[in-house]
Amino acid sequence: MSATRRRAPGGRDESRPHEPGTPATPVIPEATVARLPVYLRALTALADAGTTTCSSEELATAAGVNSAKLRKDLSYLGSYGTRGVGYDVEYLRYQIAREIGVTQDWPVVIVGIGNLGHALANFSGFRSRGFRIVALLDAAPERQQEEVAGLRVRGFDEVDALVAEHQVAIGVIATPAAAAQAVCDRLVTAGVTSILNFAPTVLAVPEGVDVRKVDLSIELQILAYHEQRKAHAAPIPGEGLDRVEESA
Amino acid sequence: MSATRRRAPGGRDESRPHEPGTPATPVIPEATVARLPVYLRALTALADAGTTTCSSEELATAAGVNSAKLRKDLSYLGSYGTRGVGYDVEYLRYQIAREIGVTQDWPVVIVGIGNLGHALANFSGFRSRGFRIVALLDAAPERQQEEVAGLRVRGFDEVDALVAEHQVAIGVIATPAAAAQAVCDRLVTAGVTSILNFAPTVLAVPEGVDVRKVDLSIELQILAYHEQRKAHAAPIPGEGLDRVEESA
C-alpha cells in the first residue's frame, strides 16, 4: 500500500503560502494552459522544418490562433521573445515544455485494453510528448497475458503495486462506462491524482484529483448541432426526396 | 465541387413549437451547446434507471455541473420544466435531442483505419447517440478489402462517390498527422462540412466548415501541468529528477 504521494493540506484559496526560495507562482489562466500544448506542437513542427526564429504571427498561424492571443498567452510565462525580432524556436519550445512539465517523461497507466485501449497503447506519439506507458491493465482474464505494444497486459488487481512501483500520477480510463467509476476509485486509492477519461460517464473524484474527459459522441453531437443549423440557414428549395439511402 | 447544402438526415422538416412573433433562431451560446450532449447522456441514464421526473439539482449532479448553470442552459431551449416540480425526463431528453439534431442518425465516414480508426469503427455507442458509420476509408491498399466492424474498408479515392451517395456531412479523420490536411481538403471538396480531427495537427478549412479536434497528447499535457503544480509539496514522479522550478 502506497501512501507516498500527499498533497499540500488545506484548500486552494487565493492566499498562497509563499515559502522562501520558492519563486512566485505565475498563475497561468486555464484557457492559456489548454493552448500551451498546441504551441509546443507548432514549435516542434517549426523546429523540425529547420526554422530557428519566428514571429508571433507565424507561430500563431501554425497553432491556429491569432497573434494577440498568442502573445498574451506567452506573456504569462515570461518574456521569452525579442522585440523587433521574434522568438527563438528552440528556446521557446523548451520554456513551454518546462512550464507544462514535459521535460521529463510522466509514467502513465492505461486501464481497459479493448479496441480503444489497444489504440492508445500503440500510439507512438506518447514518448516524444512527455509520457511513457508503464502498464496496461484489464479486468478480463482472457486479455491478460496478451502482449500489446510490447507490454504484457496485467490484471487490474495489480494496480496498487504498479502505481507505487512506477510512481504513476496519471491514469487513462478506456473501459466501458459501467466500469469507469469503480476503476477511477481504485486508481485514486492507489495514488493516481490525474485521470484522462474516455468512458462516456461523469466521474466523481475527491478534491485534488483532476479529471479530463474525451468523449467522441459529444464531439460529434456538437458538430451535428452546427450542421443542423447550416441546413436550416441555407435550405435548398424543391427537394422532394432527400431520404438518406441505405446500403451496406 | 458539390455546392449543394444538405439538410438534416431523414429530411424531416424543422418543427419547433413556433409561437407567432418568436424569432426562428434561438441563438444558443457555444458553451451551452457543448454541454447539451452531457445533459442528454445524463437524461438517458436516468431514463434507463426508471426515473421519470427529476429536479435541476438531480440532473445537474448526474451531469457534473451545478444546478444554476443547468437551468440557465436549459432556459435557452425553452421552458421545458414545471416550477415546483422539476423536469419530465423523457420529454426533456427528446427536446434536447431535437435541439442537437440527433433525433435521426447522421451518416459519418471515418478516414484512416489504423489502430484508432479500428477502435472508432467498432465503437458501439455511435448508433444510439445519433450517428451511423456508412464508410471506412484508407489510402493503403493492404488495408482495403479488410473487413472492419462489418464494413469493407474502401479506397480513399472513393470518397466523392461515397459522400455523395450517403449524403455525408460529417467526417472523422484518424490518419497520421502528415496526411490529415490533404484528407481534410478532399473531404471538404467531396461535400463534408463538419470534421472531427484526431490527427495531431491544425487543419485549415474554408469558411463554413466546422472542425473539432481530439488530441490525446494535449489532454495529457494539460493534466501534467496541473500535476506538476501539485508536486510542489510532494515527491515528483520519475523519482527525484531535477526539480522543475522557476529560475527568474
Place this chain on the structure above:
DNA sequence: AGCTGTGAACGCATTCACAGCC
C-alpha cells in the same frame, strides 16, 4: 522601423439571488 509585451476595453460565461409559478 519592427515586433513584443501589456494595460484597458470589451464580450462571453458563470454565478447569484429572487421573482414567478405550481
Place this chain on the structure above:
DNA sequence: GGCTGTGAATGCGTTCACAGCT
C-alpha cells in the same frame, strides 16, 4: 413550500491598441 426561469452581478477570456525595447 418548492423548484424553475431569469435579470443582475461578477468573473474570465479575448481583443484592441499602443508603449517599450531592439
